[in-house]
Amino acid sequence: MANRLKEETSPYLRQHAENPVDWYPWGKEAFEKARLEEKPVLLSIGYAACHWCHVMAHESFERPDIAKVMNEFFVNIKVDREERPDLDQIYQMAHTMITRRNGGWPLTMFLTPSQVPFAGGTYFPAQPRFGLPGFVQVLEQIRDFYRDHREGLEKEDHPILQYLGQTNPVADSTEFELDLSPSEALVNNLKSRFDPEFGGFGGAPKFPHAMDLSYLFRRFHRKGDSTAAHMATLTLSAMKRGGIWDHVGGGFARYSVDERWLIPHFEKMLYDNALLLEALALGASVSRNPVYSRTAEELVGWLFREMRSEHGVYYSSLDADSEGEEGRFYVFQAEEVRSILSDEEYRVVSKHYGLSEPPNFESHAWHLYEARSIGELSKEFHLPESDIESRIDSARQKLFTYRSLRVRPGLDDKILASWNALMAKALLFSGRILGKQEWMTAGRKTIDYMHRNMWKNGVLMAVYSKKEPFLPAYLDDYAFLLLAVLESIRIDFRPEDLSFATAIADVLLTEFYDPESGGFYFTGKNHEALIHRPKNGHDGALPSGNAAAVQGLLWLGTLTGHLPYTSAADQTLRLYFAQMKEQPAGYTTMISALETYSDSQPVILLAGPQAEDWKNTIRQGLDPEAFVIDLTSAVRNSLPLPEGMRKHFPENKTTGWVCRGTMCLPSADSLESLQEQLRLWPLSKKELS
Incomplete structure (x- = not known):
């Protein structure tokens, strides 16, 4: 007999619909039952492609004898961490605090009816092994502990709530200058952890660290750091040779269980492949090694063939298992x-x-x-x-x-806003760098679909499943989508893109931004009230939402001259500056945003019959993130151009301007003079400050 998960939208939750466990989805009903029956809550968080989630399900959740114990002692809640990353963040942090160990999936936490965690772990075997107690033994111990300590656990000032509150950074009240010391600390850290034989950073299990690879390629582009390029190219090449890359069908698996990249954990995640596609495009632009562009082409071939819906948006993941075995496919x-x-x-x-x-x-x-x-x-x-x-x-x-x-691995076919935004940005960026019009068209199709179907009444929805968008979007969803829309503007200007970008940015400021201390909360003001409202600046499996918001607001502020955007970015960088210096390895994307802030790339505006030729020429020496925009009539009606430019706009000769917001250097009437202005930009940008 099916339980309450049968009608859920998440494929992961529906995988557990036939369990004998009396599962509830996260919601008021479950916690009210726990309160009335004076039972603790067993919270199980996982995702559809997770191998060890399947193992625990087969060993424990599908067994009637274990389910009977779970149902008798607990109210049981299943959560898809991809639909509810807010819950996953909170309870992963709580797990680390309680157990003093890193978390993971499946995450198994025990809560009071007030949602407060008091014990937990990750995978528990049905019988004692791997140095872990059997699951029934754990359940009995937790039942006894809760019965004996319930009054103390239900206190409103529970220590775990205090600890969670202390994880959000506190603004430094002293005045200080932002500098690039975190950049050097990050590079030195990456050098110290670099594997000179097989590439990557650290030992097994070995993750791709796509954000680090892209950072190193960009560092080479900006500073000519050949060591940075070597670390990134050696790593990407070793991954392509290894088994983390699917040599038959394309696409990267999530990570390698060994230091040589030979045997992967076989699930393929949309976000990993989006981030690695961008790294491959940067690698191709830096090294000119054809293996990177070929690998990018094969990755996109897999993406379009196996992960793209008929509407041009992308599914979430492919399972590690098929026919009950990891890697069998x-x-x-x-x-x-x-x-x-x-x-x-x-x-x-x-x-x-x-x-x-x-x-x-x-x-x-x-x-x-x-x-x-x-x-x-x-x-x-x-x-x-x-x-x-x-x-x-x-x-x-x-x-x-x-x-x-063969029997194919399971496909998690839900559409996640954040992951689709990452892939849209990657397709647009790599398409622009590698000259792939089909990829750029596909990236824009994804953005346009999200705008039409997941943007409702001025707010974004996090998930699209069963033909309906639902769940208010999180910081990552908005920030990643802002970056994707800005990447579309880099290709060629569409007024609707600028309008959409400003709408996204305005929601970021009104719903997520903390005007007192700086930084962006992971959930909006109108989100469901939980025991904690995280405000993290570090990267995880995904880039930091705070860092992505900073990058997007800096670029949008440069385009529009709207000071609240750049002010929020500035205050957020100051909030996380100490952490960037102390823990650079966890703050790669924020440090990239700091470099964007410091470099302050210009916006180049072009007009006239040779504008396209000028654009192609000057792009060769520019930062890949710089905006070069052809001043069509649509652009002139959308961007806040200086008044003098509007009054004296050249119609029949090619002209260029180097700008920041609404301020521009004197117009350049030749390609050579424009190139000279760009060469002197590090000095002349002060004139526009």
Whole structure:
């Protein structure tokens, strides 16, 4: 018999609809039941593509005997962390405070009927193993603890609430200058953690750290730091050779369980691939290595084929498991591959993808990775590299067709505003850098769909599922979407984009911004009241929403000259400045925003018959984030141009202006004089301050 999760929109919650556990979705009904029956709440947070979430479900939640204990002792609540990142943030922090260990998924927390956490963990096995107690043993201990300490746990001034309140930063009341010392601290930190053999930062398990890679590429572009470029290119190249990259179908898995990037945790997340697509485009622009642009093309091919809805927005994730086994869809038997390919193909492919070596996945199967390069195989087989490539390409097509007949991993088909905004921005940015019009068109289609279907009565919805948007959007949703819309403006100006960007920014200021201390809360003023309102500045699996808001407001302020945007960005950077200096490794995106603030790139406006030629020429030496805008009549009617420019607008000759907001340097009547103004911008920008 199905429980209350059957009608939920989340595929993850619906996965648990047939459990014998009497699950509730998060809401008043569950907590009222807990209060009336004087029971604690068991809160289980996970997501559809999570392997260990499936393991705990199979071991415990599907067993009637364990479900009976859960139902007798607790009110049980299931939460999809992707739909409710606010709850996940709060209770992950609480878990760390209570257990003094890092959190993860599944997250298993025990709460009072007032939502206050008092105990917790992550994965618990059904029977004692891995040094962990059995789940029923945990449930019985928690029941007894709550019964014996209920009065103390229900106090309004519970210490955990005080600890959570202390996690939000406090503004420094002293005056100080923002400088770039956090940038140098970050680079030194990355150098100290860099793996010079296999790339990446730190040991196993090894995550892509896409924000760090993009930061390092941008640092090379801005400062010529060859060490930064080396760390980023070595890492991206090693990931592409490794098994974290799907050599048959494309796309990156979430992370590698080993230091060499060989065996992944197989789930594929939309946000990871969005962030890595941007890093690949930056890598291609910095190194000119064709492997990065080819990998970007294969990634987008996977995205359009497997993750795009008919409306041009993107699904959330592909599961790690199929048929109850992690990685089953992706791994092969060597003889299986031999039977699919010709002898000529197999001789090359077996060595290229490591099939001639012992099995590398749980000692019984092979997960493909680049064991030998095309150049090495060319020498070994005395064949041209083009012949080796041809055999590998042919084999890959056959393997793809064969693999497509298998039972596919589960698809989480909900549409998340924040993740779609990240992908829209990545498609627009990489399309602009790599000259891919189809990608730019796709990125704009995503933005336009979100504007039409997820923007309701002047506010954004966080999730679109079952043909309806729902849940008020969070800081990340607004901030990432603002950056995506600004990226659309960089390609070519549409008045509706500027209007949408200002509407998003205005909601950020009215609903999320803290005018007293600076910074943006993760939830808006009108959001459901919870036990804590986080205001985090550090990156997690996603870039910091606070940092993204700063970047977006700085650029929008530069475009429009609207001081409240740049003022909020300035105050937010000051709020997190001490943390950037003390913990640079967690603040990569905020430090990138600090550099945007410090560099203060101009807006270049062009008009006249050769405007497009000038645009293509000057972009070569500009920061990739700079705006170069053709002053069409639509632009002139939308942007707050200086009055003198409006009155004396040149109609028949090409002219350029270097501007910040509503202030511009004198017009440049030749491409050479415009380039000279840009060369001198670090000095001349003070004239417009």
